[in-house]
Amino acid sequence: MKWEVHKFGGASLSSPEGFPRLLEILKQRTNQANILLVVSAIGKTTNSLEMVWSGAQPQADAAKKNTELTHLNTCRVLLKSESETGLNQLLERIQSPIEATDQAYDSLVSVGEKCSSFLVVEYLNQHGLSAVLLPAEAAIRTDSTWRNAQVDRQKTKDLIRTSMHRIQQESPNAIVVTQGFLGANAHGQTTTLGREGSDYSAALFANALEANAMFIWKDVPGVMSGDPRIWAEAVKLNTLSYDDATDMAYYGASVIHPKTMLPLKEAGIPLHVKSYDAPGASGTLIGPTGEIPPVL
Ligand code: ASP
Ligand code: MG
Numbered sequence: 001m002k003w004e005v006h007k008f009g010g011a012s013l014s015s016p017e018g019f020p021r022l023l024e025i026l027k028q029r030t031n032q033a034n035i036l037l038v039v040s041a042i043g044k045t046t047n048s049l050e051m052v053w054s055g056a057q058p059q060a061d062a063a064k065k066n067t068e069l070t071h072l073n074t075c076r077v078l079l080k081s082e083s084e085t086g087l088n089q090l091l092e093r094i095q096s097p098i099e100a101t102d103q104a105y106d107s108l109v110s111v112g113e114k115c116s117s118f119l120v121v122e123y124l125n126q127h128g129l130s131a132v133l134l135p136a137e138a139a140i141r142t143d144s145t146w147r148n149a150q151v152d153r154q155k156t157k158d159l160i161r162t163s164m165h166r167i168q169q170e171s172p173n174a175i176v177v178t179q180g181f182l183g184a185n186a187h188g189q190t191t192t193l194g195r196e197g198s199d200y201s202a203a204l205f206a207n208a209l210e211a212n213a214m215f216i217w218k219d220v221p222g223v224m225s226g227d228p229r230i231w232a233e234a235v236k237l238n239t240l241s242y243d244d245a246t247d248m249a250y251y252g253a254s255v256i257h258p259k260t261m262l263p264l265k266e267a268g269i270p271l272h273v274k275s276y277d278a279p280g281a282s283g284t285l286i287g288p289t290g291e292i293p294p295v296l
Helices: 016-029 043-056 059-078 084-096 102-126 153-170 200-210 242-250 256-266
Strands: 001-008 032-040 133-135 175-179 182-184 189-193 213-218 240-241 272-276 282-287
Touching: 001 016, 001 102, 001 175, 001 200, 016 032, 016 059, 016 102, 032 102, 032 200, 043 059, 043 102, 059 084, 059 240, 102 133, 102 182, 102 189, 133 153, 153 240, 175 182, 175 200, 200 256, 240 242, 242 256, 242 282, 256 272
Parallel strands: 001 032, 001 213, 032 175, 133 175, 213 272, 240 282
Antiparallel strands: 182 189, 272 282
């Protein structure tokens, strides 16, 4: 069976109430394809962790507490009590002393995606779907430009293919869950790809797997012709070309990270941007051709 890559943003999973929808969507898709899931940090976790890293008091301590409470609450509401041990191990990293370096930023901020992917794997396994974690550090190879790491595309393609091959041998029908936004350099040190980089991560996986399709699930109906908070007349675009989607992303109009389109365009992979709240609605389909977006 071919692969589908699904990326879920932090907003969808910001509270425990968001998780059943994930199950619903995945149960439908597992009949169609093998699933690779890319998750980003839940809610505003990345912002909070940036605050922790900055060390500015009293905000840093409040952000630390808040990050712990949000994750522990999700764990307690949704998961068996055993899961808390694993989560606490990940959260411990926030408690240790933090250097003011960019390398330390990457290592600290990565805790957000590590926690969200942990919660998702546990949740799926405890609710009837088998899931395994593929740490992004084992699959996305970057240089050491901390906070804005540049991806070694060829090495990444090889790593993704080898790790997915191994996982398929060990757990043939499992949903593979990985973290967006993270990678590692050649020494295995954690790097991050730049804020909002999870869409790009998903596209790298889709490219390497020659996926049938990629889906980005968001808290909006699709790609809009403009920011609806500013332009009352903004409408959802039904289709959009890779090139127009890239242009829109660069001038900030779109909801997708600008680097996302190239790996998809190279491999001709359709990108569906869909509403997490209304999975049956059509969303926006991005491909080689599409509607001409209005000039903003
Ligand atoms: N969690 C990261 C951020 O907020 C990556 C992402 O959301 O795509 O920037
Ligand atoms: Mg995020």
